[in-house]
Amino acid sequence: MSHWAWGPxxxxxxxxxTARLISEVIGLGDPSAWRPPVPFERVRMAPPRLPVPExxxxxxxxEPYERxxxxxxxAFRDLTRAYRGDFAxxxxxVARPRTEDEIERVLEWAATTGVAVIPYGxxxxxxxxxxxxxxxxxxxLDLGRMDRVLEVDPLSRAALIQAGATGPVINSQLPDGxxxxxxxxxYEFSTLGGxxxxxxxxxxxxxxTHIDDLIESVRxxxxxxxxxxxxxxxxxxxxxxxxxxxxxEGALGVITQAWVRLQxxxxxxxxxxxxxxxxxxxxxxxxxxxxxxxxxxNCRLLDAREAALAAGGDGRHCVLILGFESGPVDSLLxxxxxxxxxxxxxxxxxxxxxxxxxxxxxxxxxxxAYPGLDVLVxxxxxxxxxxxxxxxxxxxxxxxEITCRLxxxxxxxxAPYYTITxxxxxxxxxxxxxxxxxxxxxxxxxxxxAVGRDHRPWYDRQRPEPFALALRAAKTALxxxxxxxxxxxx
Amino acid sequence: MSHWAWGPxxxxxxxxxTARLISEVIGLGDPSAWRPPVPFERVRMAPPRLPVPExxxxxxxxEPYERxxxxxxxAFRDLTRAYRGDFAxxxxxVARPRTEDEIERVLEWAATTGVAVIPYGxxxxxxxxxxxxxxxxxxxLDLGRMDRVLEVDPLSRAALIQAGATGPVINSQLPDGxxxxxxxxxYEFSTLGGxxxxxxxxxxxxxxTHIDDLIESVRxxxxxxxxxxxxxxxxxxxxxxxxxxxxxEGALGVITQAWVRLQxxxxxxxxxxxxxxxxxxxxxxxxxxxxxxxxxxNCRLLDAREAALAAGGDGRHCVLILGFESGPVDSLLxxxxxxxxxxxxxxxxxxxxxxxxxxxxxxxxxxxAYPGLDVLVxxxxxxxxxxxxxxxxxxxxxxxEITCRLxxxxxxxxAPYYTITxxxxxxxxxxxxxxxxxxxxxxxxxxxxAVGRDHRPWYDRQRPEPFALALRAAKTALxxxxxxxxxxxx
Numbered sequence: 001m002s003h004w005a006w007g008p009x010x011x012x013x014x015x016x017x018t019a020r021l022i023s024e025v026i027g028l029g030d031p032s033a034w035r036p037p038v039p040f041e042r043v044r045m046a047p048p049r050l051p052v053p054e055x056x057x058x059x060x061x062x063e064p065y066e067r068x069x070x071x072x073x074x075a076f077r078d079l080t081r082a083y084r085g086d087f088a089x090x091x092x093x094v095a096r097p098r099t100e101d102e103i104e105r106v107l108e109w110a111a112t113t114g115v116a117v118i119p120y121g122x123x124x125x126x127x128x129x130x131x132x133x134x135x136x137x138x139x140x141l142d143l144g145r146m147d148r149v150l151e152v153d154p155l156s157r158a159a160l161i162q163a164g165a166t167g168p169v170i171n172s173q174l175p176d177g178x179x180x181x182x183x184x185x186x187y188e189f190s191t192l193g194g195x196x197x198x199x200x201x202x203x204x205x206x207x208x209t210h211i212d213d214l215i216e217s218v219r220x221x222x223x224x225x226x227x228x229x230x231x232x233x234x235x236x237x238x239x240x241x242x243x244x245x246x247x248x249e250g251a252l253g254v255i256t257q258a259w260v261r262l263q264x265x266x267x268x269x270x271x272x273x274x275x276x277x278x279x280x281x282x283x284x285x286x287x288x289x290x291x292x293x294x295x296x297x298n299c300r301l302l303d304a305r306e307a308a309l310a311a312g313g314d315g316r317h318c319v320l321i322l323g324f325e326s327g328p329v330d331s332l333l334x335x336x337x338x339x340x341x342x343x344x345x346x347x348x349x350x351x352x353x354x355x356x357x358x359x360x361x362x363x364x365x366x367x368x369a370y371p372g373l374d375v376l377v378x379x380x381x382x383x384x385x386x387x388x389x390x391x392x393x394x395x396x397x398x399x400x401e402i403t404c405r406l407x408x409x410x411x412x413x414x415a416p417y418y419t420i421t422x423x424x425x426x427x428x429x430x431x432x433x434x435x436x437x438x439x440x441x442x443x444x445x446x447x448x449x450a451v452g453r454d455h456r457p458w459y460d461r462q463r464p465e466p467f468a469l470a471l472r473a474a475k476t477a478l479x480x481x482x483x484x485x486x487x488x489x490x
Numbered sequence: 491m492s493h494w495a496w497g498p499x500x501x502x503x504x505x506x507x508t509a510r511l512i513s514e515v516i517g518l519g520d521p522s523a524w525r526p527p528v529p530f531e532r533v534r535m536a537p538p539r540l541p542v543p544e545x546x547x548x549x550x551x552x553e554p555y556e557r558x559x560x561x562x563x564x565a566f567r568d569l570t571r572a573y574r575g576d577f578a579x580x581x582x583x584v585a586r587p588r589t590e591d592e593i594e595r596v597l598e599w600a601a602t603t604g605v606a607v608i609p610y611g612x613x614x615x616x617x618x619x620x621x622x623x624x625x626x627x628x629x630x631l632d633l634g635r636m637d638r639v640l641e642v643d644p645l646s647r648a649a650l651i652q653a654g655a656t657g658p659v660i661n662s663q664l665p666d667g668x669x670x671x672x673x674x675x676x677y678e679f680s681t682l683g684g685x686x687x688x689x690x691x692x693x694x695x696x697x698x699t700h701i702d703d704l705i706e707s708v709r710x711x712x713x714x715x716x717x718x719x720x721x722x723x724x725x726x727x728x729x730x731x732x733x734x735x736x737x738x739e740g741a742l743g744v745i746t747q748a749w750v751r752l753q754x755x756x757x758x759x760x761x762x763x764x765x766x767x768x769x770x771x772x773x774x775x776x777x778x779x780x781x782x783x784x785x786x787x788n789c790r791l792l793d794a795r796e797a798a799l800a801a802g803g804d805g806r807h808c809v810l811i812l813g814f815e816s817g818p819v820d821s822l823l824x825x826x827x828x829x830x831x832x833x834x835x836x837x838x839x840x841x842x843x844x845x846x847x848x849x850x851x852x853x854x855x856x857x858x859a860y861p862g863l864d865v866l867v868x869x870x871x872x873x874x875x876x877x878x879x880x881x882x883x884x885x886x887x888x889x890x891e892i893t894c895r896l897x898x899x900x901x902x903x904x905a906p907y908y909t910i911t912x913x914x915x916x917x918x919x920x921x922x923x924x925x926x927x928x929x930x931x932x933x934x935x936x937x938x939x940a941v942g943r944d945h946r947p948w949y950d951r952q953r954p955e956p957f958a959l960a961l962r963a964a965k966t967a968l969x970x971x972x973x974x975x976x977x978x979x980x
């Protein structure tokens with residue numbers, strides 16, 4: 001893995017070529033001023049503030065490459081800082097435990113020494129969730145070696161999986177066509193534990209949009225002991241313990257494994273692109289589809305510019321990608337197309353299958369080419385009820401060079417996903433203006449990117465104050481020394 | 491409302507007649523020894539331990555009838571004690587606030603005086619959730635006067651509704667065919683606030699089985715201030731605040747109102763009873779239906795005896811009630827029937843509509859006739875993964891005169907619902923044996939009846955210990971004087 005890029009170190013010549021192409025398409029940046037990334041040998045990083053303790057020596061290190069690789073997530077600001085060789089916030093130590101016993105050793109040592117522990121999955125946070133942006137020493141606790149499928153229950157279609165397993169690693173271990181069928185865009189690198197900790201969003205546009213509903217039980221290690229819920233298909237016994245860990249972002253405990261719900265690989269899939277002359281007609285169609293009870297697995301509306309950049313659109317039409325992958329898919333699609341046509345949507349060729357995963361997961365790689373151009377690109381997402389969506393959308397789109405897709409859709413509102421490009425690197429200012437606008441118009445500060453450190457000011461305003469009080473008290477009870485991911489949530 | 495019965499005071503002659511019929515059918519009890527309920531004038535109740543305070547005098551009372559009516563929920567043990575005139579645990583005061591301001595006055599007064607406050611919705615708890623089963627004075631806080639639909643957002647299909655509204659009261663206020671479509675068996679009397687506080691189960695057998703998914707935001711008053719989440723179709727911003735209140739059973743705050751998701755009245759509904767010679771074949775069919783992705787709205791399997799008692803069955807066949815009410819219902823039913831036939835199920839006449847609500851909500855009234863017979867009848871429910879279901883089911887069925895229906899069903903397991911009848915009144919012993927068996931075989935102590943005081947010992951064993959620690963800390967932060975529903979959850 002590269003110390004700065006998404007994925008392995010890119011070929012620098014190819015990177016420059018990609019930068020040129022991007023600059024032509026988006027009309028921003030000066031390709032002649034392109035600069036390569038600062039090579040690893042020249043990055044700026046303070047020496048570790050403490051040695052590897054004897055107790056952790058079998059699986060912890062202060063080695064600079066590991067520290068660099070664990071410094072940031074993958075927000076565009078992270079990418080830029082790493083590209084420029086700035087690793088000021090590098091953790092002092094990186095631990096890569098192989099067992100729960102080793103995690104417990106880390107927690108005990110940290111409680112005694114006061115060293116902060118940052119649980120680390122795939123390092124794909126785009127909200128500063130894994131960065132040691134605080135005073136005092138830090139240890140990055142990388143779960144990557146705990147990546148096994150430990151048990152499969154084929155009758156209940158469920159599996160017990162370790163938290164450090166990435167999407168491909170999980171699916172490679174599952175038998176007989178059983179799949180998790182959870183594909184966030186970071187799928188290649190992000191992990192089950194990270195998905196749970198951040199309430200990640202998968203590829204289903206309706207229904208089970210988040211990992212939340214795919215979780216049967218969770219096990220986490222806290223400084224106050226092991227937290228493990230019972231495997232249950234459903235329960236009404238008090239507030240759900242799993243829902244306290246879902247979204248806990250490493251602040252309450254280290255998620256070590258979970259029972260997840262599996263599905264058979266779908267046998268019938270249909271998909272059709274639908275063109276709309278006008279955004280507003282596409283939105284109206286998506287609104288009606290969301291309330292139809294048909295639950296399409298794919299129902300993503302791209303505005304004309306986003307469609308041109310990401311889906312081969314003609315730059316004039318919005319494109320709705322509509323698909324079904326369970327049940328009587330032909331009847332469902334037929335019913336959905338009736339709705340679409342009533343909004344003057346023009347269905348194109350129906351496909352019986354579709355290979356979307358390749359292009360979908362390739363998109364983050366493209367971002368590697370932007371920092372050298374001195375152009376920033378970032379994505380911001382929210383969810384908002386339909387009655388407030390039009391106003392929120394108009395205001396956000398007015399803030400700069402922005403394209404939009406409705407990535408997820410619910411009966412009561414869409415989850416729009418905005419891609420922002422701008423010259424320069426004033427990430428904070430742009431992020432701040434968009435976040436303010438979202439909050440002002442009734443959206444959530446995040447639909448599936450989590451809070452981390454970047455969304456914290458808006459999260460604090462969004463959450464109910466007595467809930468914050470209760471969360472702080474819960475955190476203090478579980479983590480009295482405040483060692484777990486300080487500054488996140490609490 | 492009767493001081494003891496489900497619904498208004500029953501005609502005693504009719505009650506005796508019903509008791510005779512029941513005794514004949516189930517072969518238990520001696521109708522000749524039938525005794526009428528102790529009339530209200532002769533019930534045993536201690537005088538209130540405190541007068542109505544001046545501050546609450548406009549909406550609180552110590553009047554005996556109100557105190558009696560707020561003494562119990564509707565567990566069969568509650569019904570029996572009330573039938574026999576035992577109101578030893580009557581609350582000292584009953585408050586019926588009309589505004590949040592009056593609720594705040596109650597909470598402030600209670601924090602000062604240390605009087606326990608029991609939030610009370612419809613009084614239909616079957617788990618001792620509203621009974622003052624503790625030392626010291628208690629005030630029952632009845633939300634029944636706060637029953638208005640305050641706002642409707644037709645575009646997002648959502649409504650803001652006060653917590654004290656019952657099912658019929660809600661639907662009578664909703665416009666234009668919009669409905670909440672949430673029908674627990676207690677629908678006539680239970681309230682939105684109670685559903686949220688107990689994570690109640692509705693009539694959908696798959697998908698949105700619990701009220702949880704129908705909630706867009708919740709507002710509750712806690713001693714530490716008002717807790718109100720933002721209206722959102724979806725969010726990933728930290729652990730969901732709503733999920734902390736869902737299942738909080740009055741221990742964290744008084745739920746005063748919520749935004750809920752609405753649906754149009756379905757235009758097409760189909761339903762078909764399917765007969766199975768053997769329970770095990772019916773279970774296998776339900777298993778496959780649950781994993782099919784077809785999401786039937788109704789998918790309830792009744793064993794032969796339950797079907798004979800509740801659905802006109804012949805006493806030899808198990809009956810599966812299978813139905814769809816959204817999407818292309820005919821195609822969905824066709825796909826479902828292919829699965830059913832592969833398990834030798836025999837579909838009967840397909841119905842285009844069905845009137846099930848009447849008989850469904852009438853069932854609790856029948857229980858009114860049992861206490862006079864000295865026969866007990868109780869229902870116990872759980873949920874368990876498929877791999878453990880057969881063993882759990884066999885063990886529970888071996889404990890006595892028990893019938894079963896699979897009331898809800900998930901891809902990873904069913905939620906069986908057991909009805910137990912027995913001579914005498916040893917409710918505690920039977921409840922305890924069934925609960926032990928459920929816990930031993932991997933079930934949840936409750937799928938949708940809540941924890942209350944009756945399930946507390948098993949709940950304490952079921953929940954993860956660090957979660958209990960966190961919950962206690964959260965409770966203490968919100969309710970430092972411990973006035974809210976003491977003994978429940980914490």
